[in-house]
Amino acid sequence: MQYLKIGTKALFIIGILLVTGCKDRLIEKRTYMANVPIYMTYEQLNVSVASEQPRALVSPGKIYFKDNYLFVNEVSKGIHIFDNSIPASPQKISFINIPGNVDIAIKGNVLYADNYTDLVAIDLNNITNGIVTKRISGVFPYSLPAHDPSYPLAKIDESLGVVIGWKIEETTDICKDADCGSSYPNWAWAESTGSMDNIFFAVYTPSALTPRSSGLGGSMARFAVYDDYLYAINSSDLKLFNIANPSDPESSSTIAIGWDIETIFPYNDKLFIGSQTGMFIYDLVNPSDPSFIAQFAHVRSCDPVVVEGDYAYVTLRSGNFCGGFNNQLDVIDISTLSSPQLIKSYPMTEPYGLGVDNGQLFICDGDDGLKVYSVADPYAIDQNLLSHQADINTFDVIPFNDVLMMIGDDGLYQYDYSDISNLVLLSVIPVN
Numbered sequence: 001m002q003y004l005k006i007g008t009k010a011l012f013i014i015g016i017l018l019v020t021g022c023k024d025r026l027i028e029k030r031t032y033m034a035n036v037p038i039y040m041t042y043e044q045l046n047v048s049v050a051s052e053q054p055r056a057l058v059s060p061g062k063i064y065f066k067d068n069y070l071f072v073n074e075v076s077k078g079i080h081i082f083d084n085s086i087p088a089s090p091q092k093i094s095f096i097n098i099p100g101n102v103d104i105a106i107k108g109n110v111l112y113a114d115n116y117t118d119l120v121a122i123d124l125n126n127i128t129n130g131i132v133t134k135r136i137s138g139v140f141p142y143s144l145p146a147h148d149p150s151y152p153l154a155k156i157d158e159s160l161g162v163v164i165g166w167k168i169e170e171t172t173d174i175c176k177d178a179d180c181g182s183s184y185p186n187w188a189w190a191e192s193t194g195s196m197d198n199i200f201f202a203v204y205t206p207s208a209l210t211p212r213s214s215g216l217g218g219s220m221a222r223f224a225v226y227d228d229y230l231y232a233i234n235s236s237d238l239k240l241f242n243i244a245n246p247s248d249p250e251s252s253s254t255i256a257i258g259w260d261i262e263t264i265f266p267y268n269d270k271l272f273i274g275s276q277t278g279m280f281i282y283d284l285v286n287p288s289d290p291s292f293i294a295q296f297a298h299v300r301s302c303d304p305v306v307v308e309g310d311y312a313y314v315t316l317r318s319g320n321f322c323g324g325f326n327n328q329l330d331v332i333d334i335s336t337l338s339s340p341q342l343i344k345s346y347p348m349t350e351p352y353g354l355g356v357d358n359g360q361l362f363i364c365d366g367d368d369g370l371k372v373y374s375v376a377d378p379y380a381i382d383q384n385l386l387s388h389q390a391d392i393n394t395f396d397v398i399p400f401n402d403v404l405m406m407i408g409d410d411g412l413y414q415y416d417y418s419d420i421s422n423l424v425l426l427s428v429i430p431v432n
Helices: 002-025 042-046 177-183
Strands: 027-040 050-052 060-066 069-074 078-083 091-097 104-107 110-115 118-123 131-136 162-176 223-226 229-233 237-242 250-256 261-267 270-275 278-283 291-297 305-308 311-316 328-333 341-347 354-357 360-364 370-374 385-389 394-400 403-408 411-416 424-430
Touching (some): 060 403, 069 104, 311 354
Antiparallel strands (some): 050 091, 078 091, 110 118, 229 237, 278 291, 305 311, 354 360, 360 370, 370 385, 403 411
């Protein structure tokens, strides 16, 4: 009986030691179904850009025009190139495979594109065989691809490369001590690069850049070229790249702008930067060092901006990504740049991109189609609807030399607007 008491006491002491001794070395193993990342290694990313045979449009994004060529972004895939010297009969030229691509800009014969986290410069002297002349790695954040919201996101290891997709499968997390509380599950929000709502572009009006060595883009871009600089925005910063030697861009500087930055529009020697809460104006008298002039605040919404003369035109759109409940056109007097003033707001249905040319304002109003207004009287724009194409879902436009290039959910449309009250459909490049 004495031996039993000693044994019981010893076991009790050992138990206490085990519990207290393991407390600081607690290891948990958790297994669950999740969105598991699929990676492209950085080695693969470095050799991922290549010219290929033309392919069909599937998920078109940004449009860009230069020297009679049309460049159409295939969201997160690359760039379609069309010979558009005859807008009534655009011809497929080639496709440049650029994984993770959303934005482009061009100076001379060099195209600049985001390749997930990297900036690449592509020489287009041979339009059918673009050659990468420079890669600047790690200069852009990238948005995670869409995931199945029914499952959490597994852990992401950035050392393995960039995430290009997901697979639903069982995954196991092993954590120690306090780490366990934050490791399962990861229900982090992921932005879809496949949704037009999440693609932000920038605009170039024909009169905005002199001389014109760059091309024309749609109204929601994040890239803009002015003088010897490429300007690129992310959600909070403006990044500058010196492109005095176009084929050899150099990362220059970064300027903190604010939060929820979306679009960038160069006009004369100014930058108009749209955010979800307002418009920022920067001076480009010294292109290497943009200086802040003023900010115009508005309610929270998605908001591309274009400028002509003394007025800026901003569309506000509600939606899951941007928040807010306003769908409208704001007309802003910028005759005094340091003090922009709201002239008037006009209700819209679901406005996305817009363009302006010689007093004619083209608005992509989502399911309500394309609307064209005269802006001769900024106080009565709603009374001067010149044309309404209501049978298409529209996203963005480029008006140039009486030809309107417009991207919609089912293809790229081109119209002759020499008679603005009678738009003539020239051609359609359909989505397959």
